[in-house]
Amino acid sequence: MPSAGNSRLLDEARRRDDLAPLTEYVRAFATDGVIHLNGNSLGPPRSGLAAELDRVVTGQWAPRQVQAWFKDGWLDLPRTVGDKLGTLLGAGPGQVVVAGETTSTTLFNALTAACRLRPDRPVLLIEAESFPTDLYIADSVAKLLDRELVVESRDGFDTYLRDNGSRVAAALAAPVDFRTGERREIRPTTALCHAVGAISVWDLSHATGVLPVDLDANAVDLAVGCGYKYLGGGPGAPAFTYVPIRLQPTVDFPLSGWHGHAKPFAMVQTFIPADDIDQARTGTPPLLSLVALNHALAPLVEVGIHELHRRSSELGEFFLECLADRSPELLGRLASPLDADRRGGHLALRVPQADKVEEALADSGVLVDARPPDLIRFAFAPLYVTHEQVANAVDALCRAVEGVQ
Known part of the structure; x- marks a missing residue:
């Protein structure tokens, strides 16, 4: 697990997480200690998914079989x-x-x-x-x-x-x-x-x-x-x-x-x-x-879409805040609009050897995704990403970029 190099930002991240009601949702996801900022196709499942699938398979499919289409709302x-x-x-x-x-x-x-x-x-x-x-x-x-x-x-x-x-x-x-x-x-x-x-x-x-x-x-x-x-x-x-x-x-x-x-x-x-x-x-x-x-x-x-959007934007802004503090040079490589109102739920940086940086981040427990020729995307899913994870991810990113140069 990466650790933030800047204790002030890490303390601020924890303060914000303590004040944010949506932080409670993070514990409901099976993240296995990994920071999920990958916007490609797949984040962590909710912890209760296996039990829900078992409920349908053993409680509906097994006893009712084809009749479950009609009796269980399938x-x-x-x-x-x-x-x-x-x-x-x-x-x-x-x-x-x-x-x-x-x-x-x-x-x-x-x-x-x-x-x-x-x-x-x-x-x-x-x-x-x-x-x-x-x-x-x-x-x-x-x-x-x-x-x-x-x-x-x-x-x-x-x-x-x-x-x-x-x-x-x-x-x-x-x-x-x-x-x-x-x-x-x-x-x-x-x-x-x-x-x-x-x-x-x-x-x-x-x-x-x-x-x-x-x-x-x-x-x-x-x-x-x-x-x-x-x-x-x-x-x-x-x-x-x-x-x-x-x-x-x-x-x-x-x-x-x-x-x-x-x-x-x-x-x-x-x-x-x-x-x-x-x-x-x-x-x-x-x-x-x-x-x-x-x-x-x-x-x-x-939670509702407006609160989800607010939370995601807040995490993205904190990412940029941490990046400005940790590496202004990397912030200058931002390929996304700086204005949060002009962005969706992810942002991207232009980084040489982006695929190798992605691999290095994965080795550090941070999942992101690279896009040719030189983009790395960071997606801020509002229910399983925290400010502390963002601070740690930025620190890991800076070390990964330094390591592949």
Whole structure:
């Protein structure tokens, strides 16, 4: 376990932790003494997860087997979990579903549906800085539907919408840049899409559980996001889809699995989509993964998205405070906005040999993630990261950078 080189900052970290009510949640996570600042895909599970999975396996699956789908609410779990997620997303009931698909599959489904809502428009627009999967899926959808994929820079994205919006069927963006953490405000971009008649599609993977996105209030058209990262749903946790009630009568998803049918157990040959959010469902959901995600959501929902965001921002600011004290030169390598209001839940530094620094930090008990060519990301999950851990992580970072130079 690393120790902070600056006792004043370490004392201040402990003082802040003593005063912070959310510090109590840290003990509920199985961190095994490791500092988790990795924003890639997976944080620690809650300590009670094994017992919850055992409760479902031994208390429901074993005694009731196939009947548990009906007697224990398994069939409803995609919507049950979806509504819980809705409280973090600013979405009313019946507009979010966790169908059990991967983020890639869910994005393909939503992006194709968005283009189908504007069949007479030739362009699918996406930011060049998007997560690679988003670029890959957008390219595939464009080829499949014979649309033109336009890839624009962050600034060029809005300019293209203003100048060529009448040609755009759908515009895909993310509220948080996966590399730097820089925010894109949802409301103005969505309003710009609506002004030109385009469908707005948002990838919320790096925002969900740490940043208010207010989907209903911002009149978002379609959105997807993963169940891991800040939600902590576990390895390969299923993704979610948001479809507002106003679009549910007209949206047309390409993946027409039987669980999305209006009468799934009628077993008819013709697909008739459900008239609600269930139409975004496909095949039989991965029950145990949904149970794990449901378990992970409990404390997040209890705390609420605004307090989660406040706590994460506070930890990020303390990281920068410690870095300024310990190594002003490293602070000068900040690739993220200095203003906390312009960042999501993580920040990034440009460090030579970032992959080796990541390895050195892991050896010190600090988990971060490097991104080519020279970025190291530090994610501040609000329920299992403390100020003391942040102070120790900064000290370990400075020693790791010095060690690989």
